[in-house]
Amino acid sequence: MTLETPPAVNLYDLTLPELGDLMKRWGQPAFRTKQIWTQMYRNLAPSFDAMSDLPAALRERLKAEVQLGVLKLTREQVADDGDTRKVLWQLPDGNVLESVLMRYPDRATVCISTQSGCAMGCVFCATGRMGLLRNLTPGQIVEQVLYFARGLKQDTFDSVTHHERVTNIVFMGMGEPFANYDRWYASVERLHDPQGFNLGARNLTVSTVGLVPGIRRLASEKLPINLAISLHAPNDELRSALMPVNKKYPITELMAATQEYIEQTHRRVSFEYVLLQGQNDTVEHAEQLADLIQGMLCHVNLIPWNPVPGAPLERSHRKRVQEFQQVLQNRGIACTVRMERGVAIAAACGQLAAVPQPA
Ligand code: SF4
Numbered sequence: 015m016t017l018e019t020p021p022a023v024n025l026y027d028l029t030l031p032e033l034g035d036l037m038k039r040w041g042q043p044a045f046r047t048k049q050i051w052t053q054m055y056r057n058l059a060p061s062f063d064a065m066s067d068l069p070a071a072l073r074e075r076l077k078a079e080v081q082l083g084v085l086k087l088t089r090e091q092v093a094d095d096g097d098t099r100k101v102l103w104q105l106p107d108g109n110v111l112e113s114v115l116m117r118y119p120d121r122a123t124v125c126i127s128t129q130s131g132c133a134m135g136c137v138f139c140a141t142g143r144m145g146l147l148r149n150l151t152p153g154q155i156v157e158q159v160l161y162f163a164r165g166l167k168q169d170t171f172d173s174v175t176h177h178e179r180v181t182n183i184v185f186m187g188m189g190e191p192f193a194n195y196d197r198w199y200a201s202v203e204r205l206h207d208p209q210g211f212n213l214g215a216r217n218l219t220v221s222t223v224g225l226v227p228g229i230r231r232l233a234s235e236k237l238p239i240n241l242a243i244s245l246h247a248p249n250d251e252l253r254s255a256l257m258p259v260n261k262k263y264p265i266t267e268l269m270a271a272t273q274e275y276i277e278q279t280h281r282r283v284s285f286e287y288v289l290l291q292g293q294n295d296t297v298e299h300a301e302q303l304a305d306l307i308q309g310m311l312c313h314v315n316l317i318p319w320n321p322v323p324g325a326p327l328e329r330s331h332r333k334r335v336q337e338f339q340q341v342l343q344n345r346g347i348a349c350t351v352r353m354e355r356g357v358a359i360a361a362a363c364g365q366l367a368a369v370p371q372p373a
Contacts, residue, residue, distance in 0.1 A: 021106060024084045025054065025076075026153030026160075029200075030209065036080075042072065048209075054082070055210030058164040083157045085111075096173030098356035100366075101161065105130060105154065109147040111188050112366045113158040115171070115180075116355050122177035124162045127366070128155055128198045129189025134223050136244075136257045138288055140322040140367035141188045149194040155201035159183055159211070183213065186221040186242070188366050192228025199235070206237055215239045221286065226263045226271045233275040242284040242315070243272060247294050248302035256294070269306065276311045283310070288317045289330035289338065296334075300341035307347065314342055314349040322367070 028036065034047040049067060053059040062068075062076045076082075088110070089102040097117040104110050109130040116123045131144035163180045165171045183205060185191045191198040202218060205211045219240035222228055232241060245268075247253035253260040260268075272283055285307060289295045307314070316339060319329040330338070335351055342349040 021084075022079060022081045024081045024151070024153040025050075026083055026156050026204075027151050028153075029204075030207070040072075040075065046072065050076075051210055055160075055204075055207065056212075058160055058167055060164060083153070083160075085154060085157050085161075087161070092172075093356050096171065097175050099162075099171060099173075100356060101158075103158070105148065105150075107148065111150065111154075111158075113162070113187055114356060114366075115162040115165075117173055117175040117177060118353075119175060121181040122162075122166060122175075122179065123182040123184060124159055124180050125184050125187045126155060126158045127187035127189055128185055128191040128194050128201075132189045133193065134190050134257070134259050136223065136246075136259075138246075138256065138290060138319055138322065138325060138327055143322075144188075144367060146189075146193075149197060150189070152197050152200035152204060155198065156204050156211075158187075159205060163211070180213065182217045182219070184219045184221065184242075186219070190223050190225065191220050192222045192225040192231075195228055195231065202237060202239060219284075223257060223259050224263050224268045225259070226267055229268075229271045229275050233278040238279065238281060240284070241275065241281070242286055243268070244288075245285045245303075246288050248299055248306055252294055252299075256290075265306070272312075273310065281311070283312050285312055285314045286317060287314055288319050289335055290319050291328040291330045291334065293327065295330040295338055297337055297341055300338045304342055304345040304347055308345055312347070314347055315352050316349060317352045318354070320354075 025033070030047065030051055033051060034044070037047045050065065053065040059065050062073045062082055065073060084106050085103040087101055088104045091100045092098065099115040100112060102110060102112050111127040111130045113127055114125040116125065127150065129146060129149050131147035132141045133146035134142055136142045159180060166177055166179055185198065205213050205218070206215050215237040219242055220232070221242040221244060223244050229241070247256050250260060250264050253265060276283060287303070316335060318335055319327060321329065339349050339351060
């Protein structure tokens, strides 16, 4: 029988009290915990060597016994004159995930993965075709953000638009966050922590395919993070064809949970609606959608579909998008068409698939 050595702990997976326990076990004074935490989440130290206020002996022990991150950057692609940057990461077990930085004049948003692959199987989404490979740990979710934050802080990313920090995080990359709820929410707490990364909860947005228990749970959380719901169809028949999850949580149940969420939190929700030519983008569909959500505290984000190789679908033509938007606006529903980003490097919504792209 062989005994496998357990992998060294990833420091980003620890909470502040857990880091405190580790330092205590190592016989370190209490203030070291805060020092290391500040280095990790405030100074964004890229290595233990960069934590120059720690004694050399402690740095050596950290290097020998724990890890400062486990994601391996395997590819980085840039588009939109440097304003969109997509990174492919490899996990220690060989599975992969992607994350994207998008810079706009007024904000720098990172789109983060919560799983490697996804079990939800939405037909228009490249990630859905991978199936679920693995849930990410809180540390692995946080690491994606810190990489971009470090690049912005140190100004190492060449781009047209400049920001010194990440201003917004959207959990809209690979995976369904509510299918990995505990680990995902632990990452939210870590990124929000005023003693650490300190990003306001209102600058965080989670997107769900409509897992009703997750929506209910989020409604009772302390942090007021934003909720986006991927709706994509206004009736059960069509939604079940596009999104298998609808068979488990049909529209009536989803809408009831969303309404409860709004009543409990008084926060506006976003409905995401990907537009597929001839599938879900007619004036009748827009009217049905309006019937469904009129009067709710909500906003609709229309997303002209981004191509996924092999999918027998087509992006809605511009005129259809405009007509769809007009119907919603005529019914008094706030509605925007999402700005297109990163299509050339398959970094746009629904395109993340962690497969090699042609050069
Ligand atoms: S759209 Fe989101 S939930 Fe659906 S398959 Fe893709 S990653 Fe999963």
